[in-house]
Amino acid sequence: MPQFEYTIPTLIDLIGQRSWLIFHLLRCISREIEWMQFESSHWEKFEDYRFLRDIINGLEVVNDSAERGVKLITDFRNVVHDEEQQQFLVQFVENHRQQVSFNRRKQQLG
Known part of the structure; x- marks a missing residue:
């Protein structure tokens, strides 16, 4: 039987070019988004990234x-x-x- 590796995606894995909606919905568009211009491995260094990450991590997900x-x-x-x-x-x-x-x-x- 084949073995599958499953890794849980992190927020960094889910952000791309079509991610602007989250900024509009959270009214964070006025915050600095310079962290998106860098490699995702450096995003943790930016306060604005950590702010958005904390908001998203605090959302309750329901089906x-x-x-x-x-x-x-x-x-x-x-x-x-x-x-x-x-x-x-x-x-x-x-x-x-x-x-x-x-x-x-x-x-x-x-």
Whole structure:
């Protein structure tokens, strides 16, 4: 059986040319970003890099869609007992929730 090595990526591994969104979202664009002009092995020397790293490391990561799916199934599992009907009901409720959410957002824009 083949052996696979798995290494957990660090923040340095995840930053590239398309990473500007995080700076806009965190309102850090006014901070110095000169550390991005250097080799990633030197980024730890820059206070602004460490500031952003600490913010990102402090974010709680959740699998929101999986949690919603489990909640949806547990909310409606006792309504019907046939497997096919359960699947249909879950799909129907999820579709309805997406429609309501879309319409609510659309009204807020108007």
